[in-house]
Amino acid sequence: MEADSGVVLATERYGSAGSWKYLAKDGVVERKREDRDGESRGNSVVGVFKSVFLPQGYPESVSGDYLQYQFWDTVQAFSSSLSGTLATQASLRGVGVGNQEATVAAATITWLLRDGTGMLGRILFAWQKGSKLDSEAKKWRLFADVLNDIAMFMEILAPYFPACFTLIVCTAGIFKSIVGVAGGATRAALTVHQARRDNMADISAKDGSQETLVNLAGLLISLTLIPLVTDNAVLTLSLFFLFTILHLFANYKAVRSVVMETFNEARLSIVLQQYLRDERILTPLEANQREPVFLEFRKTVPIRLGVRLQEVIQSPEELQLATKKNNMPYLLGVRNGCVCICLGPEASVHQEIRAVCQAVWIGSKLSPPASTETNSHQHQSHWETVHESHKLMDTIFNAFLKGVEAAGWDTKRTLLDWDEWRVQWKSKSN
Known part of the structure; x- marks a missing residue:
């Protein structure tokens, strides 16, 4: 047994993924993994999955709440993807897809008006509330998702009110632009919190990979749903409300799972x-x-x-x-x-x-x-x-x-919402 094991020269590990040892045996250095029997094959599959979808060095390189937050964030992204499919189908029907009397010019104008109002809404919201998104990231993250569901509901209803269709989709476009600013900014704020090794870019990139995988799964399911919900308003609304309830619940659980160590x-x-x-x-x-x-x-x-x-x-x-x-x-x-x-x-x-x-x-x-x-x-x-x-x-x-x-609070920095005024004053005693 002793001759088989050889003399241990060194040991190494790759994060928490596993450890290896170098053995001197018959004048040759051998590298051997310290695994229990039967674990190596399973770990190789899990290791590939981790390297593709999780930040390098996980779990040491991220905050302790990372996995729970990402689980609920994945659930909400999946349900939001399905709701978005229903809303997109309704918007396309509203601008005249499938209607021989509709003109390309009218549909294009409606789309441009929606995008234009959304751009203005994005600028105004960032101007008014940009400084609040760091200090109250949880609140604005949840607000953005609620507003996103409202916008999609308006898009689903818009085709049934043709006289007000353009107004409704433009309003929904403004809401979605606010969602884009609030959701993107708060996601960045949460990424700062999750990064433990100055690895914000890696966390953000892997978050994008996770979301792409979820959207791909949503796309495959949407291909099955679309033929069923076409021209069926009751089924469309029923599925939308089901996905919305799941979306809001998952978002609530996601922001509740975040544990910030800095004070707001x-x-x-x-x-x-x-x-x-x-x-x-x-x-x-x-x-x-x-x-x-x-x-x-x-x-x-x-x-x-x-x-x-x-x-x-x-x-x-x-x-x-x-x-x-x-x-x-x-x-x-x-x-x-x-x-x-x-x-x-x-x-x-x-x-x-x-x-x-x-x-x-x-x-x-x-x-x-x-x-x-x-x-x-x-x-x-x-x-x-x-x-x-x-x-x-x-x-x-x-x-x-x-x-x-x-108790574990970080007092070297804060998320207190200070404005930029700084004043030097003098009293009588001075």
């Missing part, structure tokens, strides 16, 4: 509120499970980060109030029901986190809008609340910061 406003607020209640620090997994993934339209106290100085103070007296008990490179104030933060150019990432912690606490203490207090009384109480927040952070923030770092 929602995750920081969740962790801070829990710490203030019982001094317990939530892990990234716990906080992400509590993070809302739907866009919220209910009445809350908004927090505005990186605003102009005049949105915090409007008189020298207010500047003195803002700097009172404050030795930090930021100013906080309450204006028109919003908590505003004015940031200095030298503020560090940790100081930015502290500023948002104060703003979250102030927001939780603000009186409701329907309060019977006079404006001057409210104004005075707001500055008192700001001063209390400085004292509170002086007491708890260092311990809180150490706790979140120990």
